[in-house]
Amino acid sequence: MSESSPPRHQRRKEARPAELAAAALSLFVEKGFAATRLDEVAARAGVSKGTLYLYFDSKEALFRAVIEGSVVPLVEQSEARIEALKHDPERLLRETLVNWWFNFGATELGGICKLMISEAGNFPEVAAYYNEAVIVRWMNLLGRVLELGMEQGVFRRLNVDILRQQVFFPLLMQSVWKNSLAGCCAPVALPDSYFDTYFDLVFRGLLAAPPLEPSR
Template identity: 45%
Template sequence: MNCPFGIKPRWERRKDARPQELLAAALDLFVEHGYAATRLEDVARRAGVSKGTLYLYFENKEELFKAVVRESIVPAIGDAEEYIASFEGPSAELLRWVIATWWERIGASKASGISKLLMAEASNFPDLAQFYRDEVISRASAMISSMLERGVARGEFKPMDINVATQVLIAPVLMLMLWKHSVGPCDQRILEPQAYLAQLTDMVLHGLLTTEQGGGGCADTR
C-alpha cells in the first residue's frame, strides 16, 4: 500500500538505516577494543540487530572494517583532493585549510582511533594494513604532496624534498590523534588540539614560505 506524503513505514525506515547503524556500532567497538577483540555478535548487539542481519550486509569482519574506513575516512580525503585541485588562493592559506579541516573531519571524530588500531595490530593483520595503506595512507600522502608541489611551483614555498616534507607534515598530526586515544584521556596536562595545530601550522609556514611570501615573519596562527 502506498503511504501518504511519501512517508515510509517505520519498519522500512529501520531497514534502510541498518547499514549505517552497523557501521557506527562497528566504529565504536573497533576504537574501544581493537580489531582482534571486536566480535561481530557484539557489533550486531550494539546496533540492535541479530548477527544474521549483520551478515546480510557484510560478509565478514574484514569487510565490515573496510566499510567503516570507507565510510568514516575516505570521503574526507576525496573532498580534500577536490578542494586542493580547485583552490586558487595562496598556498599558505591552503595548507592552513588542510590541517584544520583534517582535524575537524577526522582528528576530532572517533574515526581518528583507527590510526591507533592499525599501528597496534598491523603486523597481525597484514591484509588490513595493506588495504589501509592503499586507500588512506597513500592517498593522503599524495594529497599533501600535491599541495606542497603547488606551493613550490608557484614560488610560494621553498624548494624541498617533497616526499620527506610530506611525512614531516603528517607526523605531528598523527601524533595528536594517537595522543588523543592513548595517554590523552589520562594526562592531567591539557593539550588543546586547536592551539597545537595553530602552533604547528605557524612553525611549518616559517620553514616553508619564501622570503617574498613572508617566510621571515609568519605571525598569523589562526
C-alpha cells in the same frame, strides 16, 4: 508515491549496516579487533548477534566495512579544494590540514587511524586497500599542495616526502593518541592556541620568506 521517503521501518533497514559499522568502529578502536566480541558490537548497536550475519559475512568482513566505508569522501573533498585555491598555497595547506583535523582526526572516524595502525599486520589486504585508497591519495594530495607552493616560489624547495610527514605527522599523532593513551592516562593537550603555534612553526620552516619576527 514511488518517490516519497520510505516508511520508518524501511529506512531503519537500510541504515543498519552503517549503524553496525559505527558500533564496531568504536569498539575496534577501543579494544582492538581481536579483543572485541561480536556480542558487544551487537549489544551496542541494539541488535542480536545473529543479526550481524545478515549484513556481514564474518568478523573480518565487518572490519573491512568499517575501514572501507567512511574515509574516501574526505580525501575527495580535499582534492577538490586544490583547484579552487591553487593560487594561494599557504592558505590551501592551512585549510587542508585544519579540515582534516576537524572533519576526521578529531572525530569518531579518526579512530580508524589508530585501528589501522594496530591491525595492519593482521589484515594485510585491508591495509593494502587502505593504503591505496586513502594513505597514498592523501599523501599525494599534501605533496601536490607543497609542490604548488614551491613552483610558485612561496615554499622552500625541500624533499617533499619528508616535508609532508613533518607537516602532517604531528596532527596524525594527536589523533592516534586521542584514541589510545589519552583514554586512560595522558590526555591530549590541545589549547585554543594550538593551531596558531602549529602553523607558526610549520610556515616558519616552510616559507621562503618567513614572516617578520616581532621579537627581534
